[in-house]
Amino acid sequence: MKRILSTLAAATFSFAAHAAPPDVKMTRLDCGHMTLQDKAVMSDAGLYKGESLDIVMSCYLIKHGDDWLLWDAGLPKKYLAGPIVEGTFRTGLDRTIVDQLKVLGLRPEDITYVAISHAHFDHAGQVNDFPNATLIIQRAELEAMADTAKASQHYIDGALFSTHVAGGSLKRVKVVDGDVDLFGDGTLKTIWTPGHTPGSMALLVDLKHAGPYVLSGDQWHFSENHARRQVPTWNYDHAGTIASGKKLDDVIAKTRATLVIEHEPADNRRLPAAPRFLD
Ligand SMILES: [Zn+2]
Numbered sequence: 001m002k003r004i005l006s007t008l009a010a011a012t013f014s015f016a017a018h019a020a021p022p023d024v025k026m027t028r029l030d031c032g033h034m035t036l037q038d039k040a041v042m043s044d045a046g047l048y049k050g051e052s053l054d055i056v057m058s059c060y061l062i063k064h065g066d067d068w069l070l071w072d073a074g075l076p077k078k079y080l081a082g083p084i085v086e087g088t089f090r091t092g093l094d095r096t097i098v099d100q101l102k103v104l105g106l107r108p109e110d111i112t113y114v115a116i117s118h119a120h121f122d123h124a125g126q127v128n129d130f131p132n133a134t135l136i137i138q139r140a141e142l143e144a145m146a147d148t149a150k151a152s153q154h155y156i157d158g159a160l161f162s163t164h165v166a167g168g169s170l171k172r173v174k175v176v177d178g179d180v181d182l183f184g185d186g187t188l189k190t191i192w193t194p195g196h197t198p199g200s201m202a203l204l205v206d207l208k209h210a211g212p213y214v215l216s217g218d219q220w221h222f223s224e225n226h227a228r229r230q231v232p233t234w235n236y237d238h239a240g241t242i243a244s245g246k247k248l249d250d251v252i253a254k255t256r257a258t259l260v261i262e263h264e265p266a267d268n269r270r271l272p273a274a275p276r277f278l279d
Pocket of ligand 1: 120122123218263
């Protein structure tokens with residue numbers, strides 16, 4: 001793992017700037033669902049005792065010019081056999097991402113980038129299914145995954161490393177440091193939101209007609225937790241979560257972006273699902 005980290009410095013992200021932004025469009029994919037039988041895990045301040053919560057897992061497919069970028073990679077395929085009960089989580093997956101790509105006439109080989117908001121199992125589960133894709137991940141997340149003191153119990157079990165980080169080297173990995181304009185044209189910008197995990201990030205997607213959207217990873221898990229500024233019990237850093245929430249709120253206020261809380265069913269219902277796109 002140390003050898004992996006030593007290669008990070010050479011892998012910092014950079015794309016050539018485009019003269020003019022190409023067309024960008026976005027759709028939503030179904031990446032699973034979960035019932036939290038004990039919603040109390042969603043508040044380190046002791047709220048929600050005796051309640052349950054239904055959430056969704058969502059992935060977003062973005063076309064940028066000739067590139068296809070997948071934002072978050074859903075649950076591992078073992079949940080197709082679900083629902084599977086693990087502790088308070090009751091988790092199921094109805095369709096794989098690759099299966100849903102067929103509706104769009106796309107093959108797994110057509111995906112050029114897979115960017116993950118963070119490396120938890122429900123956001124990185126199918127990350128190895130795209131043989132030509134370059135993984136986009138925050139440096140702090142890769143470092144946290146390698147650090148037993150920081151590693152989250154929910155980090156994906158080694159699978160992330162099998163395709164993209166293996167044998168002591170990074171394979172098709174673009175490491176981003178903080179807030180990065182991915183294509184140099186303002187259409188897709190990462191926003192580093194440490195707190196849930198050390199290397200969590202959101203994505204600001206600027207659509208020509210629909211306007212800007214913020215895909216917010218797990219900064220918040222449902223609308224009420226955003227409104228009440230509640231922090232799950234398993235977050236890495238409480239103060240960091242609150243600070244990143246403020247940072248994201250400020251971006252949204254400045255850009256008038258639409259916030260998408262990725263696990264919130266209501267936010268996702270407002271977005272078109274494949275094969276329909278927002279542009
Ligand atoms: Zn999540």
